[in-house]
Amino acid sequence: MHSQGLRLASVLLATLVASALRAQEPADLLLLRGRVWTAEANPAWAEAVAVRAGRIVAVGSTNEVEALRGPKTEVIHLGGRLVLPGFIDAHSHLLDGASSLDRVDLSDLPDLGTIQARIEGWARAHPRETWVLGGGWAYASFPGGLPTKQQLDAVVADRPAFIESYDGHSAWANSKALALAGITKATKDPANGVIVRDPGTGEPTGALKEKPAVDLVKVRVPEPGPAEKYQSLLKGLRLLNSFGITSLQDAGLLSPAEDVEADLALLDRARREGRLGLRVTAAVHVEPGKGEASVTLARKLSARYRDPFLRVVGVKLFVDGVVESKTAAMLEPYVGDTGTGLPNWSPEALNAAVTAADREGLQAWLHAIGDRGVRMALDAHEAALRANGRLDRRGRIEHIETLQASDIPRFKPLGVIASMQPLHANPDQNTLGAWAGNLGEERVSRAFSWAPLEKAGARLAFGSDWPVVTPSVLRGLYCAVTRKTKEGTPAGGWRPELAVSLESALRHYTLDAAYASFEESEKGSLEPGKRADLVVVSEDIFKNAPETILKTKVLLTLVDGKAVYRDPTF
Numbered sequence: 346m347h348s349q350g351l352r353l354a355s356v357l358l359a360t361l362v363a364s365a366l367r368a369q370e371p372a373d374l375l376l377l378r379g380r381v382w383t384a385e386a387n388p389a390w391a392e393a394v395a396v397r398a399g400r401i402v403a404v405g406s407t408n409e410v411e412a413l414r415g416p417k418t419e420v421i422h423l424g425g426r427l428v429l430p431g432f433i434d435a436h437s438h439l440l441d442g443a444s445s446l447d448r449v450d451l452s453d454l455p456d457l458g459t460i461q462a463r464i465e466g467w468a469r470a471h472p473r474e475t476w477v478l479g480g481g482w483a484y485a486s487f488p489g490g491l492p493t494k495q496q497l498d499a500v501v502a503d504r505p506a507f508i509e510s511y512d513g514h515s516a517w518a519n520s521k522a523l524a525l526a527g528i529t530k531a532t533k534d535p536a537n538g539v540i541v542r543d544p545g546t547g548e549p550t551g552a553l554k555e556k557p558a559v560d561l562v563k564v565r566v567p568e569p570g571p572a573e574k575y576q577s578l579l580k581g582l583r584l585l586n587s588f589g590i591t592s593l594q595d596a597g598l599l600s601p602a603e604d605v606e607a608d609l610a611l612l613d614r615a616r617r618e619g620r621l622g623l624r625v626t627a628a629v630h631v632e633p634g635k636g637e638a639s640v641t642l643a644r645k646l647s648a649r650y651r652d653p654f655l656r657v658v659g660v661k662l663f664v665d666g667v668v669e670s671k672t673a674a675m676l677e678p679y680v681g682d683t684g685t686g687l688p689n690w691s692p693e694a695l696n697a698a699v700t701a702a703d704r705e706g707l708q709a710w711l712h713a714i715g716d717r718g719v720r721m722a723l724d725a726h727e728a729a730l731r732a733n734g735r736l737d738r739r740g741r742i743e744h745i746e747t748l749q750a751s752d753i754p755r756f757k758p759l760g761v762i763a764s765m766q767p768l769h770a771n772p773d774q775n776t777l778g779a780w781a782g783n784l785g786e787e788r789v790s791r792a793f794s795w796a797p798l799e800k801a802g803a804r805l806a807f808g809s810d811w812p813v814v815t816p817s818v819l820r821g822l823y824c825a826v827t828r829k830t831k832e833g834t835p836a837g838g839w840r841p842e843l844a845v846s847l848e849s850a851l852r853h854y855t856l857d858a859a860y861a862s863f864e865e866s867e868k869g870s871l872e873p874g875k876r877a878d879l880v881v882v883s884e885d886i887f888k889n890a891p892e893t894i895l896k897t898k899v900l901l902t903l904v905d906g907k908a909v910y911r912d913p914t915f
């Protein structure tokens with residue numbers, strides 16, 4: 346016993362000495378003389394960070410950290426610049442976003458005239474493209490709230506054109522595209538989708554609502570080849586790194602082909618070639634009626650992909666649609682309408698699917714936008730908890746655009762993450778017109794209720810929903826703290842009582858987002874032992890906030906201590 350105890354003690358001593366020596370080993374990289382916001386409570390602020398072998402080894406004053414300087418240590422003098430944990434986009438669509446970079450982008454265009462001009466210009470500049478493809482239009486840009494085939498035929502008559510709405514829930518097809526898809530007056534609406542028709546003639550107008558209808562045309566669009574797809578992916582990754590994004594949570598791999606295994610293989614190729622540049626956590630889309638097969642697939646993929654750069658953690662289900670096209674599920678009818686939206690699942694089927702996924706160890710991400718959709722999603726997470734017991738599953742609800750006040754306190758006890766996207770509340774013409782107009786004042790008083798959810802103890806994770814909106818985290822931060830457009834409207838902010846502080850918003854884009862993917866012990870804040878994922882920005886956004894945020898640029902993005910983006914001026 347005695348000698349065994351001694352041996353144990355000497356092994357312990359050797360370990361202690363080794364780790365003490367390691368702590369004194371020179372760092373690979375030092376960032377000195379900055380303002381470092383750690384996202385931790387203690388210390389919240391520091392001046393310098395040291396990195397060795399991809400991990401943070403010290404955070405402290407410049408003097409303390411400089412002790413780790415060796416002959417080969419790279420040193421970056423920050424000159425007082427702000428350092429933040431790498432941004433984590435908790436809701437994005439990587440491949441969709443990447444492919445949108447090669448298509449006509451209508452986002453930020455105010456009206457039909459400018460939209461038509463851009464499409465015409467793009468078509469002229471791309472004469473060899475067999476289809477004119479694009480996205481980004483907002484409902485409020487069209488008289489009546491939806492586009493028509495005639496408006497598109499007027500600028501693209503020689504080939505099919507197919508352009509998705511900014512939220513991806515609706516699409517706009519010209520006559521050639523409708524003909525290719527065989528959509529006529531006689532075509533029946535698919536389940537959970539609408540082929541919008543002229544009330545007089547019954548002819549399809551060219552607008553399609555919700556995925557099953559959108560897909561009638563989308564499946565005819567030729568898929569880009571793997572080489573082309575890979576090039577757009579790399580372009581997309583470079584863009585995200587330039588915005589300071591070091592991790593991304595993919596809300597259901599919804600590439601045009603919806604071949605999730607092929608999509609993951611593409612990301613895996615980038616990972617193996619060392620070109621991924623950010624960490625991806627993904628969920629696999631589950632369609633109603635296909636629950637069992639999708640859960641089996643998600644389980645298989647979660648066993649295959651468990652690398653720090655590529656992991657499959659769960660499943661994504663669409664409980665409802667969107668407010669603008671009145672497909673989000675509401676408890677009471679839309680303004681000026683008798684409809685209450687279109688839940689894609691019955692409560693029983695949803696509860697069963699979420700419970701089954703949870704039982705298999707998969708995190709369930711539930712897209713829910715209307716107050717009824719959100720309630721159904723909370724009920725489904727509660728059903729899983731009741732059936733399976735309290736497992737650390739961190740069920741999620743995506744979007745939560747409006748909800749009943751009585752549902753706000755349910756998030757915390759259920760441990761459900763509120764995954765929300767600040768720029769969805771960007772108070773532009775679309776939000777204040779089409780969105781708010783469909784809901785009416787009472788429900789708008791709980792529009793994107795970040796602050797009340799925070800107060801009720803819910804954990805919020807912030808993201809973009811790229812390509813629905815720009816993946817710029819700085820733009821999202823500005824909206825989260827001001828509830829204003831980048832033009833500064835409305836003057837006092839839209840429902841400013843629902844906004845959050847800059848520190849909270851940053852935490853939702855970093856440490857809380859890391860929690861949402863079960864990685865809060867690995868990343869999301871700047872503390873020794875964590876991965877060296879961090880960003881340096883041009884302005885101190887804590888000073889002269891919030892206007893400073895809009896002129897702030899990302900200067901340097903590090904992943905595992907390696908620069909994946911560096912501004913040429915830095």
Ligand SMILES: [Zn+2]
Pocket residue numbers: 436437438596810
């Ligand atoms: Zn999404």
